[in-house]
Amino acid sequence: MKILFICENYIPHYGGVEVVFKNLAEGYVQQGHTVSLLTQRLQSTPAKEVIGGVTVERVFSFFTRYLFTFLAIPKAMMLAGKHDLIQTTTFNGAFPAWLAGKITKKPVTITVHEVWVGKWPSITAFPSWKCKLHDFLERMIYLLPFDHYICVSQATKDDLLRRGIKKEKIDVVYNGLDYEFWNPAKVSADKIKELRQTLEVDTAFAYLSWGRPGESKGFEYAIKAVPAIAQEVPNSVFLLMLGSTNKYSQKYQRLVNLINSLNLNDKIKLIPSVPYTELRNYIKAVDCVVVPSTAEGFGYTAVETIAMGTPIVVSNAGSLPEVVSGKHLIFKNKDAGDLAAKVIAIAHKKYDTTEIQRFEWKRSIGQYLKIYGRLVERCF
16 A cells, blocks of 8 residues: 655654654555655755655645644645555644545545543643634544544543544554563663662652643642652652653743642652653652543553553543553542552552553554555545
8 A cells, every 4th residue: 555644743853643653654664565754844854755664755834833734735635646545643734634635535544642622721731712723623623524533542532422423433543662662671670779879769669750741741730649648658759750841831830839839849859851762761760650641642651651560550531541551550630639549559569450451563553554455445
């Protein structure tokens, strides 16, 4: 097959969606398929290059993903005519992909990671007008009749069904994880000891949360749980690793102010974000990971932690109850008291233990290709 991806961002821009599409696209190439990808042109990137066997073409859209929605249309139509199927995702690549598919009569599949309709004010820091605008634009996407919808979790599928999408047009395909990298055996005991000493938690019960300080990450609930945890587990330290703080400066400052107002500077260590390649060392070095998200499409943070064998506490938001396994406990979303109780339980070695779920890329790629095959066969 000849497969065309259309998405607003791609490598070297790294985010959850970009990682997913990179693994899918390069996985298709490895199986003998021809793959092209249309995206916006970022600074210092060429208009066209080959990455991992994928031909990447970039449209100049003045470095804004919003203009990409419209400026990508001519190129999308030209490329669509040379491919058998178009793969896109929410948000800004969806319209040009749908339109190109309609004009060239090629099937279009859209991957939906999360449905945020009605949730924008609670999971973003956008002003009211911007939340209303994005909510409207997302609703418009779900009014477009795509040929097929792929959801990354059952929770996302349930949300999409509530938008009126027919269930026969939806499949759930979980994202994959690179288990070769996320292998606990690759983190030595010496490395763990060295890191705990560096963090000054070598004799403490250390629990960790990390990510960008977006509204949906729920870090304020983890912070509010710290006093209760400290009372029951005096020798405890919360490690909070926040990335992209320049992009989320207001939210970051609110979290810092919350820590100061609760006098928790001796119980919470704000640590700088580390490269992805070093993250597994931190996950393996702590006694517990906390994922306090208030919304989650798939939950890579949880799946990565589980692969490393570290006990985990997650909220019951979105897909997290679906993907969590191993040594874990689940707390009520936005309930700092319940979160504290679950961390305290893990500090006392009390947790649920289930067989670890594995999310292999090979399986995900196979499911996508099977769906593509059905769509292409139906069109011809």
